Amino acid sequence: MEYDWVGFGYAALLAYGGIMGYVKAGSVPSLSAGLFFGGLAGLGAYQQSKDPKNIWLSLVASGTLSAIMGMRYYNTRKPMTGIVAGASLLMVGRLGLMMMEKPLGP
Template identity: 40%
Template structure:
């Protein structure tokens, strides 16, 4: 699967998850964080698709931000939402981190 496709899927998942968090609980931080990370993934995917610079870096940044926010929460609470977000971020870190490593 192409890197841009992965970035678009992860962006849709995080933005959709943030929206669902808002709909279920009325949490503005959930929608803001979900859309911010989703936009970073989407921007990375767009730049990769357009063969512009920094596409991998934007997607990797989104994975770092998502992991930094969700992994500690998943370890503390063990709840399903932070755990799934942590798995998404780890997947993104592996995919985009490996792609970034290949560019060095």
């Protein structure tokens, strides 16, 4: 089994961002969202490690975060939101390329 290390790293970045949002600003929503989406991304990376065609959970998590954090970065210009938005957009692109390389059909 080949592990999706990029996906696990992305999940760790999300969890770390949520924890840092809580530590620096006392933001419970940042903590809960970071841990929730980090957990989803980690589960998606695990599923993708088991079956490289199973990218849907990772795609939903990264797509949702790229939209939400992209809008937040546009409005606030805070660095961590920009980092998460950029990383999420890169994950969406990576998953899109994987879909083109390996058709998801039977």
